[in-house]
Amino acid sequence: MTAVTRLTAPAPGWTAATDVVVVGSGVAGLTTALRLRASGLRVLVVTKAMLDDGSTRWAQGGIAAALGEGDTPEQHLDDTLVAGAGLCDEEAVRVLVTEGPEAVRRLIATGAHFDADAEGSILLTREGGHHRRRIAHAGGDATGAEISRALVEAVRADADVEVVEHALVLDLLTDAEGRTAGLTLHVMGEGQRDGVGAVQARAVVLATGGMGQVFSATTNPAVSTGDGVALALRAGAEVTDLEFVQFHPTVLWLGPDAEGQQPLISEAVRGEGAHLVDADGTRFMVGQHELAELAPRDIVAKGIMRRMRETGTEHMYLDGRHFGAPMWEERFPTILASCRGHGIDPVTQLIPVAPAAHYASGGVRTDLRGHTSVSGLYACGEVACTGVHGANRLASNSLLEGLVFAERIAADIVARDRAGKLTPRHQDGAQAAVRVPLLAPEARAEIQRLMTRGVGVLRSAVTMAEAADGLAALTAEPADTGKGEQPQVETWEATNLHLVATALTAAALLREETRGCHWREDFPDRDDATWRTHLISSQQDSLLTTLPQEH
Template identity: 75%
Template sequence: MTRTGIRLHAPAPGWSIPADVVVVGSGVAGLTAALRCEAAGLDTVVVTKARLDDGSTRWAQGGIAAALGEGDTPEQHLDDTLVAGAGLCDEEAVRILVTEGPDAVRRLIDTGARFDEAAGGGLELTREGGHHRRRIAHAGGDATGAEISRALVAAVRAAGRDERGALSGKGGGGRRAGAGGERGALSHKGGGGRRAGIRTIENALVLDLLTDADGRTAGVTLHVMGEGRHDGVGAVHAPAVVLATGGMGQVFSATTNPAVSTGDGVALALRAGAEVSDLEFVQFHPTVLFLGPDAEGQQPLVSEAVRGEGAHLVDADGVRFMQGQHELAELAPRDIVAKGIMRRMREQGAEHMYLDARHFGAAMWEHRFPTILAACRAHGIDPVTEPVPVAPAAHYASGGVRTDSHGRTTVPGLYACGEVACTGVHGANRLASNSLLEGLVYAERIAADIAANRTGNGPHARVPEPVERPGGPAHPLLAPEARLTIQRIMTRGAGVLRSADSLARAADRLEQLHADALDALAENGKTAEPGVDAWEATNLLCVARVLVAAARLREETRGCHWREDRPDRDDTAWRRHIVVSLNPDRTLAVRTTDTADFPPTLPQDPGASDRARAGGTTVPLQEQ
């Protein structure tokens, strides 16, 4: 691990609270980690950017994949996942997912999640792209994420008290959080024993990781929004931090991700000295409701489950163009379907294709896909009577902060799970409905590791002392309007279709934004005013630079990385991972692994010798 010394330009924390663990994010991964940590007796704080139920999880329509059906096995699930991952999955990580997954889903049901049941009893399972069996459990027809979020939020709220806590401020008197501030206190459970409750800090943007003198995690700084001021910055001091911040879809103009998905966790990890891997593999969901060529922001998703139930992809003439391209036709893995749609669009000069499910009839649409039906009708399209216009849009980051099988990153005490992490499960392309399962399984593994490695017995037994901030200038901030510029650069240069030329243009324009901000700070000490919009834009630029650097380096087409100038998969040269970190001078350090095996992370104890840094080839690059 290299200490970068880089931090966002922000006011010094004006308040702080101690904890055993702080979880950043409130999707399936974050809330599962928090519940398991609390159950192990750890004083747990959840920090979330919006409300507890406003993360990406609630937008998940299709379902959660696990070998729960008759005749299905974890081995079959493993095979489908490896095929979808196009040669870059870490088999050990996938095996953990598929073997621990069924019981993790059962524990989710025990927590209160209610999945749709078949008429004869038991879970009603469906198919999605890349799956050879019906193994997708769903809820509310097409509202699985909303149901999982509801159950987990209820469990988290039950694990704490719904009251405001005082935050310790500088100079004695306590300072209370404003709207969406600290919630909860220690809660007492039955039997006379005492369990640490879960405190939640809502409407709070995490800023940077705190570390102690030995480079171990010491907590996070964060900004609580809604106080009507720019300096609502505080800190949670804890020896363990779990990043579960979700994705970075807002780096593109059109995405299925909510507005809060600005890559904050990946950017924080890079500034802290952590490594990220496989960031070039951004999955573009093939069937997103087409709202026009200039549509920007979050776009409505048309779940893969619609195709799983028999919908057909057709062009304007009604031709099923996916037939003959793959044995599963419309149910091929997402990267193959997205490429099939893009090829047909280019052949015909069309802006979109169509998803035809008129044969479902009104009753099936209303029962099985009520959310999608309502979204389509809200935009003037009735899928009961007409085909739905669809086109690919940014959906899911298969790469992220590099972790091992326990969710540990290359920074001691910093963990990551869910979309922000790169566990090795997804490889070059995520299998449909594996994301919710990965969040569940790896969140549980993280909580077990934190509990097993806790030092001492009392509350906050080892809350480390953070190192004081260096005296030099912090990382310059971009003006909020740069967000739109970054999104358009990325969409044009690093979207579904990429080439050496398009990526070089994107890199040059991103580098100019980066250089201009650095120059302004160096020459006259000026930077954008600290605030949520500026911090988000700065985070987006950070992850965009890394994504483009990795995409330029990978000179092949594999999974959801499609290079027009390198249309073939090259296992000899590129069946390996690209790993990126941030140097103290803010340049990117890029290297490749020697093999497709997912490399280990650094030892969590800097003096330990049982784990070592992965070998690999360092790739000389100019600042990108």
């Protein structure tokens, strides 16, 4: 593969300055920005696409919180710990479930409208792994879009929140003491800030979303290329639990060669009573788990894969024909339109489904206030690993996690600012990594092919070693910049995907057991004696290491 090199020091190009840079426009990023502005800090929001095009808007099912009669945070905690397969940080989960209900109410006060009954009470549904109805939803199956709308409107209503759209974050700037001093980014499009430039800041909050595009088929949008995790690794920050990639069990099957973002069939469809069946109409999840189709996602995904193997087929089916047209139209209008757009009518037909990459349970390692291992660098949302999800995320906990920990990050930054503990305002000597080899854009497809074949739902030492060798081969040739060749967003995305794919594969190879959404064919059993621990990856001087957490 051809490679190019780039300069990331802030000297060339444009520069800007603010108190805090928030990278990402999903629920985590925008909530952080709003809370910081409410405390008087200057905030710059950087988003890779448009402000209203964050990953949050793709969320269908809803946001989980103990809001219903008879439900309690303790019950929510229990369900989360079970789903996490022994690797959740119980303290982090307790923070999530106890602070969650009020955080949702503050979101409603911000302007988000959830589906409610005639008396105004929030309607709640169930999803996999939940023993109670605790999923609040909006627009039937458009919860993420409604939350995004409300937060975007609130940000746009505050003229003091500066926004840079169509900007790809590159690398962290640090001062002489190694503290965060800002970041570099590449702004696309016309304007005074085109090209590579730098933003000096006293703190940086990563809320860049996931890395689903590391696989050929995913529910993630095209911009989910692991940019935040890659930046953190290059900055020397620790990342953890990368091997735990959740494959959503019910993604609309569009054929064996389907690539890119795939239509999601929300777990809420099963929560309302749809059944998983094979071609003969047999409900194969019955008897595999007490919750059948509503078992945690890793169990359902494995059940589907097993049945596909047993029957020699490429997909299973979701049967919601008994709902009838009115329910499909009122409760799941987005999914109904998506299916019909692909020639399938769920009112009268079975929906072909198969697992696809959906959510990264791991990410940049943080504490309960969002701190990473680099001073002044915070992470929140899917890019972060707070310890809430463990080895497998409980359905609809992700929006809640982004909301709760965004508020905690904002509170911590404000407190540190008032205590004089943030990086000083002027850091003229701030530095970033100087030269980074970039892969050519066509490497992206090869990375996705290697990862899908070797590190997908089913993994083994043989398949992952093949993937690791293929990834290493992509950087084996010397860099060739060529005359006049310029770095592009596509080259940076390919390079970021390569780094996170390499780290993910290393962790998955090291963990010799099956746990949560990490399924080893050669090590089919869970091994608490050896592997009830986290794997932590870090990079120094381009050398990536992955080791078990020290206790």
